[in-house]
Each structure stands twice: as C-alpha cells, then as structure tokens.
Amino acid sequence: MKEYQLIKETDYEYNADLGLSYASPVRGVWNIVHIGTLVPESHEIFVCPTSCLRGVVLTTAEMEAMDRLSTITVGEDNILEGDMEEALYRGTVRIIRELPVKPRAMLIYTSCIHHFMAVNYKRIYRLLEKEYPEIDFIDCYMDPIMRRTAPAVPSLWRQIHRLLTPSEKNTRQVNLVGNCFPYGPYSDLNYLLEREGIRVMDLNTCRSYEEFLQMSRSVMNFVFHKTGIPAVKDMKVRLGQDWMLARPGYNYDEIDADLAQAASLLEIPPFTREEIEEERRRTDQSAAEALEVLRKTPVSLDYTAVDRPLELCLYLDKQGFRVESVFIDVFTESEEIFQELKKRLPDLKIYQSLGWNIRQMKRGHEGKVVSIGQKSAYFNDTDYFVNIVENDGMYGYRGIRRLMELLKEAALSRKPMKELVQIKGWGCSCG
Amino acid sequence: MKKDYQTHVFTSTYTADVSGVCSAMYELGGMSVLHDPSGCNSTYSTHDEPRWYDSDSLMFVSGLDEITAVMGDDSVLIRDVVKAVEDLHPRFITLCGASIPHIIAFDYRGVAYLIEKECHIPVLPVPTDGLKSYVSGVDLAFRAFVERFCDPLEYQEDFRDRINLLGVTPLDFSVNQNVAMMRKTFEDAGFIINCCMAMGDSFEQMTHAYRAGCNVVVSSAGRKTARFMNRTAGMPYVEGLPVGPQIASALISMIRETIRDRKVRRIEADAAMDSAELSRTGGILVIGEEIFAKSLTAAVNGLPPKQRDEAAAYAMWPDPEEGIAEEDLIPAVRKAKIVIADPLYKVVCREGAPERFIAFPHEAYSGRIFRKEIPVFAGTEFSAASMLNR
Numbered sequence: 001m002k003e004y005q006l007i008k009e010t011d012y013e014y015n016a017d018l019g020l021s022y023a024s025p026v027r028g029v030w031n032i033v034h035i036g037t038l039v040p041e042s043h044e045i046f047v048c049p050t051s052c053l054r055g056v057v058l059t060t061a062e063m064e065a066m067d068r069l070s071t072i073t074v075g076e077d078n079i080l081e082g083d084m085e086e087a088l089y090r091g092t093v094r095i096i097r098e099l100p101v102k103p104r105a106m107l108i109y110t111s112c113i114h115h116f117m118a119v120n121y122k123r124i125y126r127l128l129e130k131e132y133p134e135i136d137f138i139d140c141y142m143d144p145i146m147r148r149t150a151p152a153v154p155s156l157w158r159q160i161h162r163l164l165t166p167s168e169k170n171t172r173q174v175n176l177v178g179n180c181f182p183y184g185p186y187s188d189l190n191y192l193l194e195r196e197g198i199r200v201m202d203l204n205t206c207r208s209y210e211e212f213l214q215m216s217r218s219v220m221n222f223v224f225h226k227t228g229i230p231a232v233k234d235m236k237v238r239l240g241q242d243w244m245l246a247r248p249g250y251n252y253d254e255i256d257a258d259l260a261q262a263a264s265l266l267e268i269p270p271f272t273r274e275e276i277e278e279e280r281r282r283t284d285q286s287a288a289e290a291l292e293v294l295r296k297t298p299v300s301l302d303y304t305a306v307d308r309p310l311e312l313c314l315y316l317d318k319q320g321f322r323v324e325s326v327f328i329d330v331f332t333e334s335e336e337i338f339q340e341l342k343k344r345l346p347d348l349k350i351y352q353s354l355g356w357n358i359r360q361m362k363r364g365h366e367g368k369v370v371s372i373g374q375k376s377a378y379f380n381d382t383d384y385f386v387n388i389v390e391n392d393g394m395y396g397y398r399g400i401r402r403l404m405e406l407l408k409e410a411a412l413s414r415k416p417m418k419e420l421v422q423i424k425g426w427g428c429s430c431g
Numbered sequence: 432m433k434k435d436y437q438t439h440v441f442t443s444t445y446t447a448d449v450s451g452v453c454s455a456m457y458e459l460g461g462m463s464v465l466h467d468p469s470g471c472n473s474t475y476s477t478h479d480e481p482r483w484y485d486s487d488s489l490m491f492v493s494g495l496d497e498i499t500a501v502m503g504d505d506s507v508l509i510r511d512v513v514k515a516v517e518d519l520h521p522r523f524i525t526l527c528g529a530s531i532p533h534i535i536a537f538d539y540r541g542v543a544y545l546i547e548k549e550c551h552i553p554v555l556p557v558p559t560d561g562l563k564s565y566v567s568g569v570d571l572a573f574r575a576f577v578e579r580f581c582d583p584l585e586y587q588e589d590f591r592d593r594i595n596l597l598g599v600t601p602l603d604f605s606v607n608q609n610v611a612m613m614r615k616t617f618e619d620a621g622f623i624i625n626c627c628m629a630m631g632d633s634f635e636q637m638t639h640a641y642r643a644g645c646n647v648v649v650s651s652a653g654r655k656t657a658r659f660m661n662r663t664a665g666m667p668y669v670e671g672l673p674v675g676p677q678i679a680s681a682l683i684s685m686i687r688e689t690i691r692d693r694k695v696r697r698i699e700a701d702a703a704m705d706s707a708e709l710s711r712t713g714g715i716l717v718i719g720e721e722i723f724a725k726s727l728t729a730a731v732n733g734l735p736p737k738q739r740d741e742a743a744a745y746a747m748w749p750d751p752e753e754g755i756a757e758e759d760l761i762p763a764v765r766k767a768k769i770v771i772a773d774p775l776y777k778v779v780c781r782e783g784a785p786e787r788f789i790a791f792p793h794e795a796y797s798g799r800i801f802r803k804e805i806p807v808f809a810g811t812e813f814s815a816a817s818m819l820n821r
Contacts, residue, residue, distance in 0.1 A: 017494065018494075018511075019494070019514060019515065020491035020492070020493060020511050020514075020515045021469070021472065021491055021492050021494045022491055023473035023475075023476045023477075025476060025477070025483055025484045027473075049447070049529065049530040049560075049561045049562050050444055050446075050447040050448075050754075051447035051448070051449050051450075051467070051471050051529040051561030052470060052471070052529070052530070052561070053447075054444055054445075054450070054474050055471075055473065055477070055478065058474075058477075058478045058798045058800070061775055061797065061798075061800060062800055066443070066778055067778075070438070070439060070441070071439045071444065072438050073436070073437045073438075073439070073562075073754070074530070074562070075436070075437055075562060075752075076752075079533075079534060087437055090435070090438070091437060091438035094435065094438050094440065095438065095440050098440045099440065111530075112468055112530070112531055113530045113531065116500075116534045116535065117534070142470075143468075144469035145495060145496060145500060147469065147496065148496050149497065356489075356515040356518065356519065357518055359489060359491075360487045360489075418484065422477075
C-alpha cells in the first residue's frame with residue numbers, strides 16, 4: 001500500500017482515523033493543557049491514570065508552568081472500591097490548601113476511565129463550590145475515547161467559557177472565541193471592528209481573570225475555527241450572545257460576505273466596494289509576488305497549518321502555484337471544494353498523517369519543496385517551510401497576504417525543521 | 432491516616448507501564464500495539480522515546496473508541512492489526528494497553544491468540560493497565576519476551592564469563608554513552624555481554640538470553656525478568672549498577688561470587704544507615720529509580736566523610752504502583768543537606784532547604800526536557816566525588 005493516494009482516486013468520505021494510528025514527532029498543534037493555561041490566574045487539575053497524566057504533566061513542565069497544574073492519580077483502589085469521588089474531593093481540597101496562592105478558577109479534568117466508573121463528579125464540584133465560593137470550579141474533560149462524538153478540544157473551549165456568567169451587555173464590545181493565537185494585524189475582521197471603535201476581546205489577550213470575566217459583557221461572539229462552535233452555541237443560550245462563524249478560507253466572495261454580515265449584525269458600516277476591490281487587488285499582487293519567488297517549486301501543505309487545506313490548495317492552484325500534495329486525515333471542508341479540486345488537480349497527492357503506512361515511508365522529496373505546515377515539512381523532510389499552526393491569527397485578505405509573505409520567506413530561507421516541529425504547542429505564550 | 436499517594440500538588444509523574452513496554456521492545460524488529468483511545472502513543476513518542484525521530488520502529492495506538500469499548504468488540508482491533516501486519520511485516524507483535532482495556536477486562540491473551548492465528552507471527556500479550564510506572568511495563572515486556580522466545584534449557588552452569596544486563600532502556604539510561612560505558616566496564620573485567628536487554632543487541636541475541644552465567648539487573652525494570660529466569664532455569668542474578676570505580680569493583684566481585692555459588696546478591700545503599708533517621712535529620716538524599724538510587728547512594732557513602740560534607744547518603748525511589756507520596760518527599764527534600772535528583776523535583780525545594788540541589792536528570796521522570804544534561808553515570812569513569820563538587 002502506498003503512503004498516499006491521488007485525489008482523483010479518493011472519495012469525499014476519506015477518513016484516516018480508522019485502524020492503527022501513528023504519532024509523528026510533529027508536536028506544534030496545541031493540546032488541552034496549552035488551551036486551559038490561557039485562563040489567567042487559573043489552576044488545572046488532571047484526574048487520570050498515570051499513563052494519561054504523563055503527557056499533560058510534561059506538556060506543562062515544558063511550558064515551565066508546573067505551578068499551574070496539579071494531578072490526582074486514579075489508582076486500582078478507586079476502580080475496585082468505587083471511591084473516586086472521595087479521592088477527587090480530598091485531592092482538590094489538599095491542592096487548594098497547599099498552593100501558595102489560591103487560584104481564581106480551577107479547571108478539573110476527568111478522563112476516559114471516569115465514564116466507565118460512572119463517577120458523579122458534579123456532586124463533588126457542588127460541594128467544592130459551597131466550601132470555596134471564592135474559586136470558580138469548572139468540569140473539563142480529557143477523554144479521547146469520546147473523540148468521535150464529543151472531542152476534547154471543542155468541549156474544553158465550551159467549558160472554559162462557562163466560567164462566564166450573564167451580565168449587562170455592551171453593544172460596543174465583541175469576543176473572538178476559540179483561538180490559540182491572538183487575531184490582530186492579519187485579520188480583516190479585527191480591522192473592520194476596531195476602525196469603528198469596537199472593543200475586541202479574546203481569551204488570548206486577557207491578562208487577568210477579572211478581564212476575562214468581562215467577556216460576558218460582549219454583545220457578539222465571532223468564531224474562526226469549527227472547534228469553537230460548541231462554545232459560542234453554549235454562550236448564546238447561557239449569556240444571550242449572538243455568534244457568527246467567520247469562515248477561515250480563501251474564497252474572496254466568501255470573505256466579503258462574512259465581513260458584510262459581521263458589519264450588518266453590529267450595525268456598523270461595511271467595507272465599501274472600492275475598499276473590497278483594493279483589498280482584492282493587493283492580495284492578488286501579493287500572491288503574484290510569492291509566485292515570482294517560488295516559480296515552479298512544488299508546494300505541499302497540511303491540515304495543522306490551516307483550517308481549510310483543500311481550499312488553500314485550490315486558491316494556490318488558481319494563482320498559478322504548483323501544488324503537489326496535502327497531508328490530511330479527514331475532509332472537513334465542503335464536498336463542493338473537494339470536487340472542484342479533484343477536477344482541477346486530479347494528481348494531487350493526499351497523504352494521511354496518522355496511518356500506519358506513513359511510519360516507514362521514506363521521508364524526503366526529490367528536489368526542493370516548500371511546505372506550509374509542520375507535518376508537511378516533516379514528511380517532505382524540508383527546511384523550507386511556513387512554520388504555523390491553526391491559521392496563526394490570519395483571516396481574510398490580510399491573512400492571505402500574510403501567508404504569501406510567509407511563503408516567500410519560507411522559499412528563500414531554511415529553518416531548523418527538526419528542532420522546530422518537535423516543540424509542543426507552537427507559539428504558546430503561557431510558558 | 433492513610434497516606435495520600437494520589438495527589439500531586441507540585442510534582443511530576445514517572446512514565447507509565449505502556450511506555451515501558453514500547454521502550455523495551457523498540458529495537459527488536461517487532462510492532463508494539465498500544466490498546467488505548469489516543470494520547471499514550473504521542474506521549475511515548477514525544478517524551479519517552481529519544482529514538483523516535485531518527486528511526487522507523489513500529490509502535491501504534493489502536494484508537495479504541497467509545498462504542499467499541501462499550502460493546503467489547505475486539506474484532507475491530509484484530510482486523511486493524513491484521514491489516515497493518517500485511518503491509519508492514521513485523522517480526523512479532525507486542526500487545527499492551529492502558530486503563531480502558533483494564534476496566535473493560537480486555538482479554539490480552541485471547542486476543543493475542545486470535546491475532547497470531549490470522550497473522551502467523553508471534554503475538555506477546557503484555558497486560559499493562561496504565562496505572563503503574565514504566566518499571567512494571569519494561570519488566571512485563573522482557574518477561575513476556577523471555578517466556579516466548581528464550582529456551583531455559585540453554586542455561587549451563589559453566590557460562591562463567593557470560594552475563595546479561597537486564598532492565599536497559601533509554602528511560603533509565605537515555606541515549607548518551609551510558610550503555611556503552613556500562614558494557615565496557617564489564618568487558619574490561621573479563622565478562623562477555625551475552626545480551627543487553629534491550630539496547631544495542633539484536634532479536635537473535637536476545638533469544639539466547641539463557642546462555643549466560645548470571646543476570647545483572649541494572650535497573651529494577653529488569654528484576655521480575657531475572658526472577659523469572661531464576662525460577663525457570665536456576666540462573667542467578669545480581670542487582671546493581673556500576674556507578675563509578677568502587678561500586679563497579681564491588682559489583683564485579685559480587686557477580687563472580689554469584690556465578691560461583693548461584694546466590695542472589697545486590698548492592699545496598701548502606702546497610703548500616705537508618706533511612707528513616709536520616710530523613711529526619713538530613714543527609715544526602717538521592718532520588719531516582721531504585722537500583723540507580725541505591726547504587727549511587729552506596730557510591731557516595733563509600734567516599735571519605737570530608738568529600739561528602741560529613742553527611743551520609745540515603746536513597747528514595749518511587750514504588751512502581753504508587754509512586755512517591757508528596758507527604759514523604761517534601762519533608763525529606765527540605766530536611767536534606769544535599770539532594771541529588773531530577774531537576775523537576777526542584778519545585779518542592781524552599782530557599783535554603785536543602786542547602787544544595789544537584790540536578791541529575793532522569794528520562795523516565797522529566798522526559799526530553801533535560802536530555803542533553805543527563806550525565807554518563809554508568810561505568811568506571813563516573814566520579815561521585817566530582818558530582819558532589821559540581
């Protein structure tokens with residue numbers, strides 16, 4: 001079996017998360033520990049068996065944030081005696097007692113095994129809330145066994161924002177929800193909002209717990225990543241905040257439509273026709289400049305770098321780039337995009353990054369290749385790569401122009417790929 | 432009141448049994464399958480396996496999901512393993528797992544049998560549960576290997592110059608020169624290393640593990656395997672790690688005696704020391720894997736009092752099932768004059784308590800974080816005195 005298949009031979013239902021899975025050494029994508037640590041003045045407690053604790057503890061240690069995490073190990077006794085609730089309660093009380101500074105919030109993560117032990121942890125949180133009213137407790141989950149129905153990352157974004165409580169709304173304030181990176185100069189949405197004087201809040205930029213709590217006053221939530229959708233849906237119900245998905249793609253019409261909708265929802269002036277034309281012209285020019293540098297150098301990309309890898313393939317192809325391969329484990333974009341790409345680029349190679357076959361693939365590439373994303377760089381064994389994860393704060397025309405700049409840079413200068421891709425939680429500023 | 436081994440307010444955790452299994456089998460040409468939803472495999476490959484990036488040894492996670500676990504549908508795992516074997520052709524398969532297979536009473540032996548029937552290659556069931564430390568996992572894996580592939584009838588009492596090193600993985604010895612220096616120490620003393628279980632030796636060499644006069648258990652992760660070989664063939668063993676020339680010399684003498692009289696021997700930290708008393712009054716506290724900690728403690732105690740600040744050393748090690756309770760650890764660390772331990776233990780130090788902390792990174796505790804600073808401690812070139820003067 002080959003490590004890849006051509007898109008022309010691939011069905012839209014393709015899914016690599018079946019069968020034995022391989023874990024590459026590429027570790028840039030954030031995990032739940034990185035995300036949880038974004039909550040200022042909080043403390044994380046992981047209640048898991050040793051095998052699950054190891055990863056979260058060392059993630060934290062690598063961030064030099066061990067003062068932000070404690071653990072309660074699940075033991076054989078808990079399974080046999082059914083006293084997990086007591087162990088959770090006693091452990092949490094001890095942690096609160098022994099920490100030098102009382103946290104404002106505690107994120108308590110239970111794991112896969114608790115589903116099977118039928119642990120009534122909500123009872124414990126109620127007791128803790130009564131005993132420590134000055135601390136906000138929130139139930140969080142590290143339960144990959146539920147990944148097909150309730151994956152851990154979307155669930156965590158939702159739970160984190162459950163720390164917010166209903167409050168009076170400020171019509172001049174909005175939130176960006178579900179981002180690992182702050183959005184700013186490379187986001188059209190931020191530009192649109194900020195030029196109208198609207199305050200844009202994001203967990204990423206909150207420096208104190210009080211500031212974070214202010215997010216409940218926002219009138220609207222914007223979400224760029226699908227993983228943030230459960231959070232904003234929940235906030236709509238609990239806090240009465242409307243929400244909108246700003247699609248992180250490369251289709252100019254879609255970008256215009258989303259920005260127009262955002263303006264309409266907030267009752268602010270949208271971008272004018274002239275502004276849009278100018279943005280499009282500048283973006284095309286930026287792509288042409290990148291193409292001038294790359295010329296016929298093949299481009300490979302992966303799903304860890306951008307949310308819409310197929311759409312990016314399509315965009316780059318339309319702009320004249322030689323797109324050769326994409327590393328992707330499941331198609332999350334529309335079938336329309338997939339079919340269009342299949343027509344335009346039938347020989348596009350689709351690699352799964354999780355499959356067992358890729359473990360022994362001969363990494364490398366004949367001749368130079370420029371990668372967008374760490375996984376693509378690793379499997380192509382190239383030092384010419386755009387080192388980003390999860391869109392890195394890029395959205396809209398500004399985002400595309402930024403990406404073209406990064407692509408140019410990547411084509412011109414090498415990076416120490418082996419070293420960079422193994423860093424856990426790329427760009428995490430919590431450490 | 433019952434001691435609380437479960438809550439770790441400040442400290443890290445030793446790696447788990449599942450990583451131990453994968454680490455033990457890494458160089459033997461097999462395929463390790465970790466029956467687990469997800470996460471254990473990336474933890475192992477990121478933090479516990481320094482050989483991962485530059486080699487293509489096979490280790491995969493089964494990706495157990497909710498419905499498969501609830502239905503107890505083992506056919507999914509069997510089908511997936513068979514498919515992978517068709518493509519990858521491993522020499523054998525090791526099947527281990529974390530807490531979910533444990534709680535749903537997954538039948539390791541039965542599933543291993545069914546896979547073996549379909550694939551026609553050996554499948555070793557290693558029933559880990561994700562609740563214990565790597566010491567347990569490494570040992571279970573080695574024992575399963577020996578039980579399946581090695582022939583106790585190969586053991587003969589006249590293998591006087593041949594020894595095995597048991598318990599050798601990067602989790603205790605990293606990938607610096609430790610294993611090479613340890614081998615050299617024994618070879619310089621006239622021994623032939625029959626097999627080093629399991630770094631640097633081939634599958635074939637490992638299958639002849641009984642062709643030695645004595646097992647040297649250099650990490651507690653090899654203890655149960657040594658006991659098993661002792662039980663099955665009467666092969667004796669010695670526990671100890673040659674940390675520096677004095678301990679190496681003592682260990683080599685013990686091995687010779689043991690080969691002669693077949694009595695089990697071990698390097699003790701210092702039989703005359705009362706650890707409980709020392710933990711109350713201070714001293715030099717060595718924290719680490721049991722055999723390492725005892726051997727290093729013995730090396731320190733073997734120094735003239737002046738070279739060890741007039742203090743006596745004592746060892747503390749994690750229990751493979753319970754770890755180290757912080758209520759034992761914290762007072763011991765703060766009362767000690769000098770602490771020799773992995774840098775992640777520093778988190779429990781307070782100003783001036785202990786007077787000195789000597790960082791001694793241990794891959795099984797801090798993973799890759801301090802890998803470059805792990806010293807070469809095995810062999811005759813290591814000096815406990817220089818370490819104390821660092």
